[in-house]
Amino acid sequence: MELHLPTLIVTAVSLNLLVGVLMLIIFQSRRSQKSFLTWAIACFVFALGAIVASLRTSIDQQWLTIFVADLLIVLTPLLAIHGLRQYQVQGPVSLKLLTLVISYTALPLTLLYTAPNHAQVFTSVVCAAIFLFAAAYMLSIKNAPSLTKGILFFLFLVHALLMFGLAGTLFQNLSEANPMAVEPLLNLILITHLFLTTGTTMLFPVFAFAMTEKQLLELANFDDLTQLYNRRAFYERSSLLLAKNRVLRRPFVVLMIDVDHFKTINDRYGHTAGDACLQQLAYLLRYATRDQDIVARVGGEEFAIAIPDIDRNQAELLSYRLCEQVSQEIFEVNGERVPLTVSIGIIYSQSSRRELEELIEAADGALYEAKAQGRNGFAFA
Numbered sequence: 001m002e003l004h005l006p007t008l009i010v011t012a013v014s015l016n017l018l019v020g021v022l023m024l025i026i027f028q029s030r031r032s033q034k035s036f037l038t039w040a041i042a043c044f045v046f047a048l049g050a051i052v053a054s055l056r057t058s059i060d061q062q063w064l065t066i067f068v069a070d071l072l073i074v075l076t077p078l079l080a081i082h083g084l085r086q087y088q089v090q091g092p093v094s095l096k097l098l099t100l101v102i103s104y105t106a107l108p109l110t111l112l113y114t115a116p117n118h119a120q121v122f123t124s125v126v127c128a129a130i131f132l133f134a135a136a137y138m139l140s141i142k143n144a145p146s147l148t149k150g151i152l153f154f155l156f157l158v159h160a161l162l163m164f165g166l167a168g169t170l171f172q173n174l175s176e177a178n179p180m181a182v183e184p185l186l187n188l189i190l191i192t193h194l195f196l197t198t199g200t201t202m203l204f205p206v207f208a209f210a211m212t213e214k215q216l217l218e219l220a221n222f223d224d225l226t227q228l229y230n231r232r233a234f235y236e237r238s239s240l241l242l243a244k245n246r247v248l249r250r251p252f253v254v255l256m257i258d259v260d261h262f263k264t265i266n267d268r269y270g271h272t273a274g275d276a277c278l279q280q281l282a283y284l285l286r287y288a289t290r291d292q293d294i295v296a297r298v299g300g301e302e303f304a305i306a307i308p309d310i311d312r313n314q315a316e317l318l319s320y321r322l323c324e325q326v327s328q329e330i331f332e333v334n335g336e337r338v339p340l341t342v343s344i345g346i347i348y349s350q351s352s353r354r355e356l357e358e359l360i361e362a363a364d365g366a367l368y369e370a371k372a373q374g375r376n377g378f379a380f381a
């Protein structure tokens, strides 16, 4: 089946207009999220650029069909990146940078006014560079859902390569005795360009929603200071793990860990230093345990670890090792060493028959015991 170029342009323009309107509707209901407005503008700018560029064959107004069209085509990916950065807390692409790129594109385009083919080569190279930047930018976005991030990265990269390919083909065309010879190749590149642009714009709202969902999930499940599970997630995940262990009649252990004399540490070194110690301790706990263990910060200076499939001796050895490691770890604040120890309460349930709340309560009681015995140690319930 042969692809009909005008039909494709009409389809791409219509899809971009539709996605643009969809973005505007989303923006209406989420006015604080300006990226949707920016992406809507990007869609409209692309649609306008495609319409104006497609007039090249029917009207002889180069200032419009080359100069304005090329500027609109360059502006589209810039707006897309601008929207992506607005969605991040990193802030938008500075308006200065945007103006700079457009001005540096407009100037050579003006100089190339009488050489429209050269102008097209130049525009393609600029677009390729912007898409390459967009691909690199996608990689730098942390905390983004990997699937949509990966697809967008791929689309930007392919688009950059395509634009370099277009520039090369157009350049070759300049010296070609028969410019019509590369026409099919140019059409194929143009068609791919339309597909890529439309696909990318359609992915933006998906990316934005997936990202928001990921952030909300993290806010709901993770402790901001230590990045460990929070109390809610600890209960939720440990309950599931406990239920699974109960079915399999396997043992289950809960450790309640509390920093000793943390009030004194805060009073002496300051609250910020206390926070830094908690972060370092959290890292140590996560590092000292297995992937399947659930490590959480369940209170100010209180941590909990749920451990499946571990016998009583191993639980004792782990608690001993944790106390040792924490007391030997160097917690340093402003060049000063902060002495830090922990006390641990352990509950061992042989076939996981007891409820989680019961286990936590028992481990808490054992923790109280460990504190009473002089701290920097552990006790069994």
Ligand SMILES: Nc1nc2c(ncn2[C@@H]2O[C@H](COP(=O)(O)OP(=O)(O)OP(=O)(O)O)[C@@H](O)[C@H]2O)c(=O)[nH]1
Pocket: 225, 258, 259, 260, 261, 262, 263, 264, 266, 270, 271, 272, 273, 274, 275, 278, 299, 300, 301, 371, 375
């Ligand atoms: N820096 C910092 N301090 C916190 C945080 N959450 C709780 N704290 C402090 O932790 C201290 C806990 O003190 P206490 O409950 O009296 O216990 P303690 O001083 O550790 O004494 P023992 O537990 O009996 O060894 C309080 O001073 C809280 O202000 C936090 O997120 N950061």
